[in-house]
Amino acid sequence: MVHPYAVAGFLVALLPLIATPGASLALLVRQVTEGGRGRAVPVILGTATGLYVHAALAMAGLSALVMHSSQAFTAVRLAGAAYLVGLGIWTWRSATSPAPSRRHRRLPELSGSAYLQALLANVLNPKAASIYLTLMPQFITPGESLVGQILTLATAHALLIALWLLGWTILVGRAAHALRGARFKNIGARVTAVVLIALGVRSATA
Known part of the structure; x- marks a missing residue:
């Protein structure tokens, strides 16, 4: 069982990392500007699922293998960057493409699942994996259930x-409501x- 103080300390240490804008926030902005606040749900769920994937990989030791192998780490980093x-690019093209007809309006939504996009953006981020291998161990109590502690912190x-x-x-959502219109949605997508x-470029060149 993780001590409440350890959980609180872990969350405080995470705040600067979470406050840094990333792919999840960028995806959320696009979804909300295009379809309203309800479209944020799959982005949030996809991001949370990605965290549990990293937790599972950490428990299995696979993340440690990636983090301690320069080749494996580079491969994951480049895959995430790509x-x-x-x-x-897909988001930019969708913003500049003409509005689809009613008959084909569902196709872009099916091909660009917000949940899957958020999940992959998180899973393919080696920095997210490093949280569970470098930061999280500082808040784990030796001798206690490792699985339980990792799941609690995750x-x-x-x-x-x-x-x-x-x-x-x-x-x-408030900004999108105040500036409702196709032009605002296109600007948000761009x-x-x-x-x-x-x-992606920063991740590839880091």
Whole structure:
């Protein structure tokens, strides 16, 4: 069982990392500006699922293998960078494409699942994996159940990032309501695309 003080310390240490804009926030902004606050739910769920994937990999020792092998770490980093750049290009093209007819309006939604996008963006982020291999061990008590402690801390992490994204959902939702229109949605999509591509390039060159 993780001591409450350890959970609190873990969350405080996470705050600067969560507050740094990343792919999850960029995806959330696009979804909310295009479809309203309800579209934030799959982004938040996908991000939280990604955290549990990292927790499971840490428990299995696979994350440790990636973090201690320069080749494996580089491969994961480049895969994540390529995904973000590709997602950014797709987002930009979807913003500049003409509006689809009613008959084909569902196709982009099916091909670009917000949940899957958020999940992959998190899973392919080696920095997220490093949290569970470098930061989390500082708050684990030796001799106690490792699985239980990791799951508890991962749940606390997921709840904190969910609250952070929900706060942004409210802000972006209000802005989208005040500036409703296709032009605002296109601008939001293009900004999201630029952020995703910049994050991908930064990850590839880090």
